[in-house]
Amino acid sequence: DIKGKGFFRMVYFIPYIAPFVGTAAVFRIIFSSRPNALLNSTIGFLNVDPLLWLSEPRGLFQLLLGDTIQLPIWAAGPSLALVVIMIYGVWTFIGFNTVVFLAGLGNIPKPLYEAASIDGGGRWAQFRNITLPLLSPTIYFLTLYSVIGTFKAFNHLYVLRNAAAxxxxxxxxxxxxEAFKRDTRYGYASxxxxxxxxxxxVLTFVNNRIASKRVFYG
Known part of the structure; x- marks a missing residue:
């Protein structure tokens, strides 16, 4: 057992239960393109020029290479603005995933590990033959949940998006x-x-077909 497990679960879970609009607004302030914004001021101490963050439409790889090499749009990578939004998504949902993974790990019987140790099984063998198979239903659930959640994500995207991107x-x-509200193209939006x-x-069906062969329910 991990000491303070309940406390860490609470800390990790807070970003998930906090209002998305409120936390996204805080991220928008932190990742502001103003030179005196919090993050730009922080990287300024490292002699790094201020970045546009949520207002930057250029791809991440293009930014890393600079203007000396011009990459095609498909090779430039996701824009820096999209990377910031991805960071927000990871920060928000990692707590939920952590709690679910901990619950899955807690349901694995400890005698299985003890028996494997007696038989000479090392940590890697125990992980590959015990932990991973018995944790596969949890991995399947989180994968499916994440895929569906990614497609239907809206609130934080709408708050963090910037016309400059x-x-x-x-x-x-x-x-x-936007097709429904701004352009009033109701049929197109539908x-x-x-x-x-x-x-x-379709993605759910494919995921289920893969899971039927790889997920072990004990």
Whole structure:
């Protein structure tokens, strides 16, 4: 048992239960493009020039290489603005995933590890033959949950998106919302929503087919 396990579970889970709009607004302040913003001021101590962060439409690889080498759009990587939003998503959902993984690990019977140790099984053998198979239902659930959640993500994207990013942060849900609300193209937006639903159903079906062969339910 890990000492303070309950405390760490609470700390990790707070970002997930906190209002997405509020935490996204805080991220927007931290990753502001202003030179005197919190993160730009911090990297300024390292003699790094201020970055545009959520207002940066250029790809991450293009930024790393500089202007001396011009990469094609498909090779430039995700925009820095999208990377910031991805960081927010990881920070938000890592607590939920951690708690679920801990619950899955807690359900694995300890006598299995003791028997494996007696038989001479090392840590890697125990992980490969005990932990991973018995944790596969949890991994399957989190994978499916993450895929569906990624496609339907909206709240934090809408708060963090910036017009200066030139649409590089717009996902399917944002495109559907803008087509419905801003452009009043109700039929087009409905068609996009149905198409998104079909894509999610196909991915879920593929995930289930893979899981039927690899997930071990004991």
């Amino acid at each position: 030139l649409g590089t942060t717009d996902t399917a849900s944002i495109v559907i919302f 068609a996009l929503a149905i198409l998104l639903l079909l894509i999610i159903l």
